[in-house]
Amino acid sequence: MKEIVTETDSVWGDARERVGSYLRAMKVSNEERNEEVILQILARATRRQIEHPELRPAVLVLEELRAATARWLEQVVPGREHVTIADYLSLLAVDTPEKWSAAFLAEAVPGDLQRALLERKLSAVPELRVSSMAPESFDPLPAALPLRSALARLARSLALQMGKKTAPVPAKSPPPANWAP
Amino acid sequence: MIMFGPRDTAEGLASERRWGFAIFNLILLWPGMVLMVLSVSEYPWTAGRVVLVALYAVLLAQAVYGFTLAMTGWWLLGHGGDPVCLNQTVPPEVIADDLSPTAIVMPIFNEDVGRVFRGLRVMYESLQVTGQSQSFHFFILSDSSDPNHWIAEETAWFELCRHVNGFGRIFYRKRRDALHHKSGNIADFCRRWGVSYRYMIVLDADSIMTGAAFVRLASLMDTNPQVGIIQTHTQPVLGRSLFQRFNQFASHVYGPLFVAGANFWQLDNANYYGHNAIIRLRPFIKHCAMPELPESGALGRRILSHDTVEAAFMRRAGYDVWSDYNVEGSYEEGPPHLLASLQRDRRWCHGNLQHLWFLFAPGLTLCSRINIVIGIMAYASSPLWLLFLLLSPLLFLGGNPPGISGLVFTYVMGLLLLPKFFAALQRASPVKSPYAVVGCGQMLMNVLAEILYSMLLAPILMLFYTRFVWSSFFGGGTKWGRQQRADDEGPSWRECIAAHWGQTVLAVAVSGLLLWLAPAMLPWLLLVLLGPLFSIPLSRALASNALGLKSRQKGWFIVPEETLPPRELQELLEPEKSSARPFAEIPEFAADLGLLQVVVDPYVNAIHASLLHERPQILVGTHEYLTTLSDRLLREGPEGLTPAEKRKLLWDLDAIQAAHVKLWCSTTSELHEEWQRAFQMFNEASVGDSPRCSFAT
Numbered sequence: 001m002k003e004i005v006t007e008t009d010s011v012w013g014d015a016r017e018r019v020g021s022y023l024r025a026m027k028v029s030n031e032e033r034n035e036e037v038i039l040q041i042l043a044r045a046t047r048r049q050i051e052h053p054e055l056r057p058a059v060l061v062l063e064e065l066r067a068a069t070a071r072w073l074e075q076v077v078p079g080r081e082h083v084t085i086a087d088y089l090s091l092l093a094v095d096t097p098e099k100w101s102a103a104f105l106a107e108a109v110p111g112d113l114q115r116a117l118l119e120r121k122l123s124a125v126p127e128l129r130v131s132s133m134a135p136e137s138f139d140p141l142p143a144a145l146p147l148r149s150a151l152a153r154l155a156r157s158l159a160l161q162m163g164k165k166t167a168p169v170p171a172k173s174p175p176p177a178n179w180a181p
Numbered sequence: 182m183i184m185f186g187p188r189d190t191a192e193g194l195a196s197e198r199r200w201g202f203a204i205f206n207l208i209l210l211w212p213g214m215v216l217m218v219l220s221v222s223e224y225p226w227t228a229g230r231v232v233l234v235a236l237y238a239v240l241l242a243q244a245v246y247g248f249t250l251a252m253t254g255w256w257l258l259g260h261g262g263d264p265v266c267l268n269q270t271v272p273p274e275v276i277a278d279d280l281s282p283t284a285i286v287m288p289i290f291n292e293d294v295g296r297v298f299r300g301l302r303v304m305y306e307s308l309q310v311t312g313q314s315q316s317f318h319f320f321i322l323s324d325s326s327d328p329n330h331w332i333a334e335e336t337a338w339f340e341l342c343r344h345v346n347g348f349g350r351i352f353y354r355k356r357r358d359a360l361h362h363k364s365g366n367i368a369d370f371c372r373r374w375g376v377s378y379r380y381m382i383v384l385d386a387d388s389i390m391t392g393a394a395f396v397r398l399a400s401l402m403d404t405n406p407q408v409g410i411i412q413t414h415t416q417p418v419l420g421r422s423l424f425q426r427f428n429q430f431a432s433h434v435y436g437p438l439f440v441a442g443a444n445f446w447q448l449d450n451a452n453y454y455g456h457n458a459i460i461r462l463r464p465f466i467k468h469c470a471m472p473e474l475p476e477s478g479a480l481g482r483r484i485l486s487h488d489t490v491e492a493a494f495m496r497r498a499g500y501d502v503w504s505d506y507n508v509e510g511s512y513e514e515g516p517p518h519l520l521a522s523l524q525r526d527r528r529w530c531h532g533n534l535q536h537l538w539f540l541f542a543p544g545l546t547l548c549s550r551i552n553i554v555i556g557i558m559a560y561a562s563s564p565l566w567l568l569f570l571l572l573s574p575l576l577f578l579g580g581n582p583p584g585i586s587g588l589v590f591t592y593v594m595g596l597l598l599l600p601k602f603f604a605a606l607q608r609a610s611p612v613k614s615p616y617a618v619v620g621c622g623q624m625l626m627n628v629l630a631e632i633l634y635s636m637l638l639a640p641i642l643m644l645f646y647t648r649f650v651w652s653s654f655f656g657g658g659t660k661w662g663r664q665q666r667a668d669d670e671g672p673s674w675r676e677c678i679a680a681h682w683g684q685t686v687l688a689v690a691v692s693g694l695l696l697w698l699a700p701a702m703l704p705w706l707l708l709v710l711l712g713p714l715f716s717i718p719l720s721r722a723l724a725s726n727a728l729g730l731k732s733r734q735k736g737w738f739i740v741p742e743e744t745l746p747p748r749e750l751q752e753l754l755e756p757e758k759s760s761a762r763p764f765a766e767i768p769e770f771a772a773d774l775g776l777l778q779v780v781v782d783p784y785v786n787a788i789h790a791s792l793l794h795e796r797p798q799i800l801v802g803t804h805e806y807l808t809t810l811s812d813r814l815l816r817e818g819p820e821g822l823t824p825a826e827k828r829k830l831l832w833d834l835d836a837i838q839a840a841h842v843k844l845w846c847s848t849t850s851e852l853h854e855e856w857q858r859a860f861q862m863f864n865e866a867s868v869g870d871s872p873r874c875s876f877a878t
Binding site: 059066093128 | 318338339342343348349352353354368371372373374375376377466467468470471472473474542782783784787788790791792834838842845846847848863864
């Protein structure tokens with residue numbers, strides 16, 4: 001018998017594929033667990049679509065996946081005010097997808113995973129300890145300063161002499177009529 | 182000054198050595214000058230001939246200095262080494278324990294990401310073996326301006342940390358503005374984290390140091406609190422092209438003589454070469470910040486070459502600067518070919534000439550000033566040589582060259598070449614080194630070949646350096662660019678012709694003129710003309726990896742690290758485990774690969790986003806602008822945004838996250854076709870055989 005595929009089926013099928021791709025891209029590679037997670041996410045997304053029919057399934061599943069991951073992380077790493085992107089990364093840093101593949105988004109969180117995540121301090125840089133590193137004043141040619149000023153004096157006097165011979169220094173011109181102090 | 186005895190004795194020893202060294206230089210200078218004066222005296226003295234003799238005096242002094250260095254080093258190494266060296270303060274059998282905290286920093290700028298992180302992995306693992314790794318932290322200090330490099334570095338950092346469990350020990354920092362280039366990069370590290378560490382070991386992007394070398398350096402610093410900088414003798418290794426193999430052979434065979442000779446007179450006032458060295462951070466932060474140069478002329482503004490000045494400032498602050506050539510396990514890879522080397526030389530030339538500003542700066546020691554002069558003369562001597570070579574035939578036109586000039590020539594050549602033969606004999610002697618396997622005969626042949634190479638190359642370098650010096654003074658500044666460190670292809674014929682045609686034409690013209698006007702001078706100047714005449718094929722041949730490989734197979738220019746490679750170098754050569762992300766190798770995505778990966782790949786996006794700072798608050802206008810950019814990126818494709826706009830997006834956590842989520846939630850009609858292709862390929866690569874995700878419309 002020929003299977004009838006409706007547009008709704010196709011759209012939800014694509015949404016399902018997208019969740020699968022996203023999980024694999026995040027290196028969550030336990031296919032069995034992935035299937036369970038995908039079904040959970042789809043179930044939540046279909047429930048939400050009743051309340052928000054204007055949202056596309058692809059949007060709903062992605063939002064649900066991220067929300068579910070955030071909730072799970074809050075449970076896994078207790079004591080955090082809010083889950084940060086670094087927490088997501090910590091999951092990868094401790095090889096959660098490979099070592100605890102069955103635990104991903106599961107209710108029962110292994111104690112050793114919790115410990116590993118708490119111990120893993122994922123930071124690209126250590127804590128700042130700011131200090132000042134300012135250059136000292138730099139005078140490249142202190143020895144040449146007297147020479148430089150002597151040359152400048154000589155040049156000035158030469159310019160004055162030349163000025164006397166060639167053209168007299170113009171008298172100070174009067175200020176323009178509209179000039180005001 | 183380090184205390185090898187009572188302080189006044191130590192300072193007296195340094196003084197004696199320096200006087201002795203200077204006198205030996207003068208003794209050797211004397212006969213060379215006498216011969217030259219006698220030679221020129223066969224003709225009437227004119228102003229031109231006086232200038233010629235003056236030029237000769239400067240150039241001879243440089244040759245004599247090199248000869249004295251090498252022969253002093255040869256004598257010291259032949260007699261069990263220098264008794265006064267820093268390495269002796271910590272006996273090799275002492276096992277270091279509880280070392281002071283040390284940061285190993287590697288500033289990078291658009292480097293080959295794979296090579297950089299492979300090297301870091303090798304060094305990190307080597308350090309682990311020593312059992313002292315708890316005292317060391319690694320810092321990758323990125324100034325990369327290319328987003329593709331930036332994103333690749335972040336991913337490589339994360340992968341490296343995962344691989345070696347290095348989180349909290351290997352750090353990555355990207356600067357938004359690469360202010361003041363490398364010195365600014367290091368200074369930025371010092372300001373942010375410098376007080377957390379007692380020492381800093383500076384590496385280049387192509388540096389390799391063994392864990393034992395790191396431990397040794399920290400141990401030497403702990404033992405000698407008056408030492409500010411220890412510079413290791415860095416050996417070039419892993420040469421593949423003929424150019425690299427010539428250079429690494431010369432450095433291995435002749436280099437030790439020169440560094441031992443330099444240590445003889447410099448002692449606690451040695452130089453710093455910018456990498457593979459350890460620095461005491463507190464005095465460095467306090468005294469070695471680079472000042473802005475006066476705004477006058479092409480050599481003003483920001484200093485390009487900081488190392489020599491930092492060494493001088495450290496010495497001025499009362500701390501010792503030592504060159505410890507006995508620390509083993511300090512390596513680097515040289516530039517792959519002549520043109521890449523010249524690219525680096527251009528920057529160095531400008532930087533060294535900028536040191537003129539510091540020559541008369543107050544408070545520097547005489548030795549520091551001499552180090553500055555030596556650095557300047559490394560490039561400034563080229564125009565002097567050119568002038569000398571141009572003047573010498575002009576002044577003797579119409580007649581035969583003076584008879585005694587044969588003796589002058591022999592004397593200068595002796596100064597230049599004798600150290601090479603002495604070095605070769607010492608290195609090939611059966612008990613001394615791994616060169617024993619090469620044998621004296623083969624070593625001699627290698628040295629002769631290297632001399633031929635140097636003779637052909639020297640005039641080419643002279644012409645280039647003359648141009649660099651000229652452009653440094655009159656032709657505007659030199660830009661800071663990425664250093665070319667590896668090149669599988671080498672320069673094309675077209676590139677070689679573009680670089681060398683002027684020299685070839687000049688050499689042909691000069692040869693023709695000489696043949697016409699002063700044929701007796703031609704044999705004398707042939708040595709200088711041959712290199713430029715054949716510079717195009719020579720440059721191309723030197724860049725050849727095939728010729729390099731063949732020379733190695735035939736046993737030519739072998740260095741100990743090839744016959745008995747240390748574990749670290751072997752590991753560096755191991756094939757890389759591919760960690761390339763999907764579509765990393767697809768040419769059509771190459772231009773905006775980093776941006777594509779951040780937006781499409783959740784894994785890369787998570788890494789990138791985690792390294793950005795959350796904005797505590799954002800102006801409404803800025804938020805709207807970035808949202809618009811994010812929308813445009815998806816609608817118009819990466820090509821629709823300017824490079825500056827792409828960088829703004831990549832620097833904003835919210836905007837780049839929004840673009841990522843939007844892409845994954847979008848339909849085909851909402852996306853530019855490049856995103857469609859990228860997304861499709863990404864799914865194909867990550868899903869493998871599974872049905873790929875298609876876009877719902």
